[in-house]
Structures are given as structure tokens and as C-alpha cells.
Amino acid sequence: ELKVEQNPLFLSMQEGKNYTIYCNYSTTSDRLYWYRQDPGKSLESLFVLLSNGAVKQEGRLMASLDTKARLSTLHITAAVHDLSATYFCAVVNYGGSQGNLIFGKGTKLSVKP
Amino acid sequence: NAGVTQTPKFRIPKIGQSMTLQCTQDMNHNYMYWYRQDPGMGLKLIYYSVGAGITDKGEVPNGYNVSRSTTEDFPLRLELAAPSQTSVYFCASRSGGGTEAFFGQGTRLTVV
Numbered sequence: 001e002l003k004v005e006q007n008p009l010f011l012s013m014q015e016g017k018n019y020t021i022y023c024n025y026s027t028t029s030d031r032l033y034w035y036r037q038d039p040g041k042s043l044e045s046l047f048v049l050l051s052n053g054a055v056k057q058e059g060r061l062m063a064s065l066d067t068k069a070r071l072s073t074l075h076i077t078a079a080v081h082d083l084s085a086t087y088f089c090a091v092v093n094y095g096g097s098q099g100n101l102i103f104g105k106g107t108k109l110s111v112k113p
Numbered sequence: 114n115a116g117v118t119q120t121p122k123f124r125i126p127k128i129g130q131s132m133t134l135q136c137t138q139d140m141n142h143n144y145m146y147w148y149r150q151d152p153g154m155g156l157k158l159i160y161y162s163v164g165a166g167i168t169d170k171g172e173v174p175n176g177y178n179v180s181r182s183t184t185e186d187f188p189l190r191l192e193l194a195a196p197s198q199t200s201v202y203f204c205a206s207r208s209g210g211g212t213e214a215f216f217g218q219g220t221r222l223t224v225v
Contacts, residue, residue, distance in 0.1 A: 033213060042203065043156075045213040088155065090214070099163045100171060101146055101205070101214055105155035 002027045002093040006104035013079045013111050021107045023072040023089035031092040032072045034063050036085045037106070043088065046074075079111045115139050119204050119217035126194040126224055134189040134220050136204030144207045145187040146214070147171075147179065149200040156203065162187055194224045 003026040013019055023032070030051055035043040047056045049065035049072060056063050060083065062075045072089055090103045120135045138145065143164045148156040148171075158171030162181040176198060178190045187206075191198055201221050207214035 042218050043205075043216045045215070048213045090156075099144055100158060100161045100169070101144075101207070102158060102172075103148070103156040 002029070002091060002100070002102045004089060004091050004102050004104040006089055006107050009105060009107060011107055011109045013076070013109065015080055015111055015113050016078050018078065019076050021074040021076075021087055021089075021109075023074070023091075023104055025070050025072075025091045025102075027070075028067075028094050029070075029091045030065075030067050030094075032065050033090045033101075034072070034074055035088045035090065037088065038085050046087075076109075079109075081111050081113065084109055084111045117204055117206050117215050117217040119202075119220050121220060122218065123221050124223075126191070126222070128194060128196065128224060130194045131190070131192050132194060133191075134202055134204075134222070136187045136189065136217060137185050138187075138204075138206040138215070139185065140206060140208070140215065141184060142206035142208050142215075143184070144209065144214075145181065146205045147177070147187070147189045148203045148205065149173065149198075150203060150219075151200050159189065159202075191222075196224050198222065199224050 005024045032049045034046040047063040052067040054065045060077045065072045086106045086108045088106045093100045117138045146161045147159040157173045160179040162168045204217040205214045
């Protein structure tokens with residue numbers, strides 16, 4: 001059974017600081033997604049990571065994937081208040097329930113001035 | 114430019130009522146998913162489908178049913194609404210390639 005774990009679950013940052021969110025998963029996969037969710041809204045796609053060593057950057061966010069370690073990171077550089085949201089990683093399962101898409105519990109990020 | 118469309122946006126069924134949440138996508142995606150999200154929590158997979166005529170259970174399927182008679186539609190049925198099913202429901206779809214999974218706007222369900 002595929003399990004996806006994110007940490008931390010809550011993150012309070014000051015503006016201008018850097019931090020990393022971690023996403024570990026338990027079975028083989030080479031397809032990992034990062035999403036952002038604002039309160040009361042749907043999920044907005046941030047990154048799709050498709051292969052070992054993939055790195056993608058958009059603004060102050062950078063995501064990477066290490067399929068051998070079964071680990072993805074979402075790095076935040078010089079945080080600003082607008083980045084306050086909940087961030088989810090999700091992994092496509094290539095094991096017994098092939099094709100299903102399992103989410104981590106999310107990291108609630110609060111960026112304070 | 115519709116993407117994934119969910120209807121209704123809000124619903125307040127009584128305990129024991131049956132109802133169907135609709136989900137339609139116009140991107141010819143093979144994979145479709147139903148999730149529920151309880152307040153302050155992550156998304157839990159209810160059911161998913163890898164193509165028309167094929168469905169499978171996710172993490173929390175009890176109390177729900179689905180069908181996939183066409184590529185476009187993936188309705189979620191609650192047979193006997195229960196207070197424990199109060200949640201926000203999201204439908205999503207993706208292609209079999211490397212694109213993202215697209216989400217609908219959600220259905221907020223409150224069972225009274």
C-alpha cells in the first residue's frame with residue numbers, strides 16, 4: 001500500500017527566510033506532483049516531477065525528486081506573505097493499485113512579516 | 114476551456130437520503146478520481162478509474178459507489194447519506210502521460 005508522508009505538517013516562517021518541505025513515499029513511483037491550496041479553494045498545480053533528479057523552479061519555489069530515496073522536496077526561498085497556503089505532494093502508485101494518486105496530509109505554511 | 118466540472122457546488126441532504134455528485138471532464142483523460150477533504154485535513158481517495166468501464170476502491174470507499182460508463186463522466190453516489198460523510202468532495206482527472214492532475218472546484222456536502 002502506497003503511503004505518502006509530508007513534514008512538517010505546520011510551518012510558521014518569517015518573511016525573507018528559507019525553508020524546505022519534505023515528501024517521502026513508500027513504494028516505487030516516478031511521478032510526483034506538488035499542489036497549493038488556499039482556504040476554501042480547490043487545488044492549484046505547482047509542479048509535475050517525472051524522473052529521478054528532476055528539478056523545477058517557479059518564482060520562490062523549487063521542487064526536486066529523488067526516486068531512489070523516494071523523496072521529494074519543496075524549497076522556499078526568501079518567503080513572502082503571499083506564499084501562505086497549504087502545500088500537498090501527491091504520488092502516482094505503480095504498485096498493486098496501479099494508477100491511483102495518493103496525497104500527503106499537507107503542510108500548512110504561514111509566512112509572517 | 115472547461116476542464117473538470119463538478120456539480121452541485123453545495124448540497125445539504127438529510128440523513129438517509131441518496132444523492133449523486135456529478136463530475137465531467139472534457140480533456141479525454143483516462144484517469145479520474147474522487148477525493149474527500151475533511152476540515153483542516155488532507156485528501157483521501159474514495160474511488161478512482163483508469164478508463165471507461167474500470168473502477169477501483171481507494172482508501173475510504175465505504176458508503177460510496179461510482180460508475181464510469183463514458184470517458185467524460187465519473188459520478189459519485191452516496192446511497193444513504195450519513196453525518197460522517199459531511200465533507201468537501203473533489204473530482205480530478207489526468208492523462209496517462211506526464212501532465213498534472215486537474216481538479217474540479219469541489220462540492221461542499223453537509224448531511225443534516
